[in-house]
Amino acid sequence: MKRWSIWLLVAAMAVMGLSTIANAETVLKVWAHHHPPRVEKTQALLDEFEQLNPGIKIEFTTMPYDAYWNKLLPSMAAGTGPDVLHVHGSWTTKFVDAKVWEPVPEAVLNEVQIGEWYEGVANAYKRNGKYYGLPYASNTWALYYNKDLFAEAGLDPEAPPVTWTDLITYGKKLTKFDNGKMVQSGFGLKTKGTHSMLDYFAILNQMGGTVLDENGRPALDTPVAKEALGFYVSLVKEHRLNDPDFLPGDEGFAQGKTAMHTAGSWFGDQMDLQYPDLNYGVALMPRVEGGLPLTCDIGSWGWSVSARSKNKDAAMRLFTFLQTKDAHVALFGVEGMPARADVVADPRIQQLVAGKPELDAFMQGAEYSMFIGDTIDWPKFEAAITARLESIFYDNVSVDAAATAMQKDAEKIIKR
Numbered sequence: 001m002k003r004w005s006i007w008l009l010v011a012a013m014a015v016m017g018l019s020t021i022a023n024a025e026t027v028l029k030v031w032a033h034h035h036p037p038r039v040e041k042t043q044a045l046l047d048e049f050e051q052l053n054p055g056i057k058i059e060f061t062t063m064p065y066d067a068y069w070n071k072l073l074p075s076m077a078a079g080t081g082p083d084v085l086h087v088h089g090s091w092t093t094k095f096v097d098a099k100v101w102e103p104v105p106e107a108v109l110n111e112v113q114i115g116e117w118y119e120g121v122a123n124a125y126k127r128n129g130k131y132y133g134l135p136y137a138s139n140t141w142a143l144y145y146n147k148d149l150f151a152e153a154g155l156d157p158e159a160p161p162v163t164w165t166d167l168i169t170y171g172k173k174l175t176k177f178d179n180g181k182m183v184q185s186g187f188g189l190k191t192k193g194t195h196s197m198l199d200y201f202a203i204l205n206q207m208g209g210t211v212l213d214e215n216g217r218p219a220l221d222t223p224v225a226k227e228a229l230g231f232y233v234s235l236v237k238e239h240r241l242n243d244p245d246f247l248p249g250d251e252g253f254a255q256g257k258t259a260m261h262t263a264g265s266w267f268g269d270q271m272d273l274q275y276p277d278l279n280y281g282v283a284l285m286p287r288v289e290g291g292l293p294l295t296c297d298i299g300s301w302g303w304s305v306s307a308r309s310k311n312k313d314a315a316m317r318l319f320t321f322l323q324t325k326d327a328h329v330a331l332f333g334v335e336g337m338p339a340r341a342d343v344v345a346d347p348r349i350q351q352l353v354a355g356k357p358e359l360d361a362f363m364q365g366a367e368y369s370m371f372i373g374d375t376i377d378w379p380k381f382e383a384a385i386t387a388r389l390e391s392i393f394y395d396n397v398s399v400d401a402a403a404t405a406m407q408k409d410a411e412k413i414i415k416r
Contacts, residue, residue, distance in 0.1 A: 025057045026314045032060075032086030033068035038301075038334040045330055049321050056314050076100040079308045083315040084322075087133050089124025089299020089371075090378040101132040102305040108316060112323040116342045120369040124299035127374065133304030136328050137336035139264055140365035141198055141295040143167075143286060144271075147279045149174055149184070149259040160260075160283035164203070164231070167260065167286045171241040174259035187241040188249025188258040189232070191393040197385045199262055201296035204228040205370045206288045211296070212373035218410035220385075221403045230399045233392055244393040254278070265337055265362045282358035284365055297369040298378065301335045337362040377413055384409035 032042065039062050046058045061082070063071070068086075075081035077100060087095070095101045109131065114122070118138060125133040147157035153173045161167040171186030190196035201211055209224035219225060236242050242249070242258075250267065252258030254275050261267075262285065271278050284293040303322050309315045321327060328343045332352065337359070338344050344363045353359045375381040388406045391397040397405075 025055060026311050027057045027059060028084060028311060028314055028318060029082040030058055030060045030084045030086075030318070031068070031072070031082035032062050033065040034062040035335065038331065041331055041334060045322065045327055046318075049318055052321075053314075053317065056318070058318070073098060073100065076306055076308055081306060081308065083306055083309040083311055084318050085304055085306060086301065087304045088301055089121075089133075089135060089297075090375070092125055092127060092132055092299070093374050094377065095304070096127050096132050100307050102307045102309070102312060102316070103130040103132055104134065104305075104319070105316065108320050108323075111320055113325075113340075113342070116325075116340045118339060118341060118366045118369060120297055120371050121300055121339045121366060123371040124297065125302065125304075133302050134323050135300040135302035135339040136322070136331050137300045137302070137334070138339045138362075138366040138369060139297055139300040139336050140362050140369050141202060141262055141264060141285055142361040142365055143260060143262055143283045144253060144267065145260045145281050145283065146253065146256060146258075147281055149256070153259075157281065160281060161286055162283075163289055164286045165289060168235070168239050168241070171235075171260065172239065175241055182240075182243040182246045183257070185242045185246050185249070185252050185258040186260065187235060188247075188252050188261040189235050189242045190249055190262075191236060191242065191244045192390045193248065193386070194382070195263075196389055197382070198296050198298070200229060200232040200389065201372065202285055202294060203232055203288070205294040205296055206291045207231075210370075210373065212375070212414070216374050216414070218407055218414055220410055221407035226399060226403045229403055233399055236393065253280075265333075265359065266335070268358060269333075280358070282361040284361050285368070292368055293365070294368045294370055295365060297371050299371070300339060302339070337366055339366070341367075375414060380413050381410065384413060 030046065032039065043060060046060055050056060050058055072081060072085065073095065077098060121135055121138040125131050125135065143160060145160050150157045155170055155173060161170045167187060175186035176184035189199060204211065204225055207224050207228045209222060209228060210219055213219040246252065247255065247257060249258055249261040250263065253261040254271065268282065271280065285295050287293040303319055305312065305315045305319050325340065325342055328338055328340055329346055329348050332338060332349055343349060385406055388402045388409065392399065392402050
């Protein structure tokens, strides 16, 4: 009897074990920094994925940006981080070098139709011929202009400048002085602060130069780089379209005291929310004569899979789901314009933007976006270049001297 009871107990335990295995769920940890519009839409996508994959449970965690940035790499290196993570293209080299991002398999790239991505946007996630993530947004740059100020200056509010020559001509008509002091800026060229170098880098690309050469080394003291920098500086020092002591371009534009300003699509959302009566339009980035309206992309938001994930197959399945055309349509507008050309052309998106035609410039602009290149440590690189640009406007450093200093700074940061 005892032996029979023991066998019954063993059999029962075996059945219980099989039941536990049958009911076991794969738990995927998904992390993102907290941005309410994206969080809400992402949660809806994750709920949909769970419904389609009943054996997978998702734990979605968001946190403030600074906390996210500080926690992400150490936790991933320790193997305690997320399986799927919200990432920015400018982080790619740092995380790939730390061996914490999983390369995207060729089969997945084929499934999500990588050929539909704007190359300049997707390349932010590409290293050594492999993609380590993919973006759902593009961070294109465009020209905002105040239609009321155009009309006051006798300019057609529906005909923004196309070339930099046009912008100078328009800008001079739009700039006002009172006893030698600027009271209205024709073009709010950024002379200091975050993103001040993006106008310069766009001009550099348009003139045929690049921030980094084909070997990934800085190319900021070349003849074309100095020519582009000289033109950039001339907009303030020669043509006087802005003044270093005048309002920053974004503030001046918001107050109706700056006629033209370059920024991303997020700036329009900010204006619509805080200054709903501001009458503005948006156009493609001005171009050099005979050239294309190229801009400079520092990388955009997307998704990646952790190389330390214990559930890589399930994580890559979720990653694939988040890169589908439908998922990108669902995330439209939360952090920029689409990263895929077929999303731009999708009737659902066209219907959404029908009442907001100024978004067309950003939708078209993604085609002309050029990735800045692999800078390894973006915050240090941006700070160094910004400081050298500011030295021209505030310390009267010459263009040649600033370009030489930029090159040396960049070489220290990008050691190749």
